[in-house]
Amino acid sequence: MNAYTTDDAIACLRKAGVPVTQQRIEIARVLFSAPVHMSADQIWATVKATAPDVSRATVYNTLRLFTEKHLVRELFVDPQRIVYDSTTTPHFHLYNMDTGEVRDLAADEIEVIGAPRLPAGVELEEVDVIVRVRNRSA
Amino acid sequence: MNAYTTDDAIACLRKAGVPVTQQRIEIARVLFSAPVHMSADQIWATVKATAPDVSRATVYNTLRLFTEKHLVRELFVDPQRIVYDSTTTPHFHLYNMDTGEVRDLAADEIEVIGAPRLPAGVELEEVDVIVRVRNRSA
DNA sequence: GTACTTGCAAATTGTTTGCAGACAC
DNA sequence: GTGTCTGCAAACAATTTGCAAGTAC
Numbered sequence: 001m002n003a004y005t006t007d008d009a010i011a012c013l014r015k016a017g018v019p020v021t022q023q024r025i026e027i028a029r030v031l032f033s034a035p036v037h038m039s040a041d042q043i044w045a046t047v048k049a050t051a052p053d054v055s056r057a058t059v060y061n062t063l064r065l066f067t068e069k070h071l072v073r074e075l076f077v078d079p080q081r082i083v084y085d086s087t088t089t090p091h092f093h094l095y096n097m098d099t100g101e102v103r104d105l106a107a108d109e110i111e112v113i114g115a116p117r118l119p120a121g122v123e124l125e126e127v128d129v130i131v132r133v134r135n136r137s138a
Numbered sequence: 139m140n141a142y143t144t145d146d147a148i149a150c151l152r153k154a155g156v157p158v159t160q161q162r163i164e165i166a167r168v169l170f171s172a173p174v175h176m177s178a179d180q181i182w183a184t185v186k187a188t189a190p191d192v193s194r195a196t197v198y199n200t201l202r203l204f205t206e207k208h209l210v211r212e213l214f215v216d217p218q219r220i221v222y223d224s225t226t227t228p229h230f231h232l233y234n235m236d237t238g239e240v241r242d243l244a245a246d247e248i249e250v251i252g253a254p255r256l257p258a259g260v261e262l263e264e265v266d267v268i269v270r271v272r273n274r275s276a
Numbered sequence: 277g278t279a280c281t282t283g284c285a286a287a288t289t290g291t292t293t294g295c296a297g298a299c300a301c
Numbered sequence: 302g303t304g305t306c307t308g309c310a311a312a313c314a315a316t317t318t319g320c321a322a323g324t325a326c
Binding site: 074076077078079081082094096097105108109110111112113114115116117118121122123124125126127128129130131132133134135136 | 214215219232252254256261268274
């Protein structure tokens with residue numbers, strides 16, 4: 001899912017069934033050049049560095065679209081902001097409550113065992129694990 | 139931590155080091171009469187049923203205070219609203235994305251194994267597990 | 277009596293929406 | 302050409318804050 005070049009970004013969008021536009025390419029390049037965890041406003045700021053006239057609304061709308069198409073995953077680590085994770089394979093997170101930083105956990109660091117008894121008529125969507133940490137000694 | 143009566147609520151607040159007021163008693167009774175998962179506005183609506191002139195701001199401020207004193211736990215299941223959990227012992231959650239309902243998971247349903255390698259200078263605060271489900275067949 | 281709380285309404289913040297013009301195909 | 306996308310600014314909803322009046326002890 002890495003897309004360093006514009007062509008990679010275009011391929012990635014096409015594969016996901018997302019109509020290609022200039023703005024979406026810019027946003028895809030920010031997200032998929034490397035695994036990142038960014039808030040919508042951070043993404044907007046980064047995109048503006050290379051494409052100054054992308055509007056905030058477009059970034060928000062595009063992120064919603066990308067989420068629906070499973071190109072990114074929304075993380076609710078903090079009620080103040082949604083963090084977008086460009087890695088969509090199942091994995092867990094470490095969240096520093098003081099710095100706001102989000103880090104992926106390696107698969108061997110933590111493991112979830114067992115499956116909950118689901119009520120009838122519902123199906124599992126995903127399992128979210130967030131390990132919250134603080135800087136030592138406040 | 140159950141507090142069905144006013145006296146129980148007062149004792150609970152005193153024990154937590156929270157100065158007792160009429161409004162806090164009402165809010166405590168809503169939260170601690172039984173294990174609940176409620177949003178701030180749901181709590182406000184419930185409190186108003188028996189104490190009509192408690193303001194929304196007081197409910198929000200009190201919930202923040204209760205959180206600091208570890209009388210309740212904040213759950214970030216959905217970016218739109220904070221859900222308050224009146225059970226503060228460690229446990230995990232099942233969240234129905236369609237209905238918004240939150241349910242506690244029993245300790246034998248799911249288990250987390252292993253501990254992440256923490257960066258130097260940080261300490262573990264808590265581990266949050268949220269199992270997200272959807273109603274079958276959209 | 278004093279300090280802390282409350283209620284109200286206004287402010288704040290992250291996110292969404294409506295609409296006219298612009299772009300992809 | 303046609304339908305979708307974008308930008309702008311206004312709308313929104315959940316939460317917070319400032320300040321004068323009320324309450325617990």
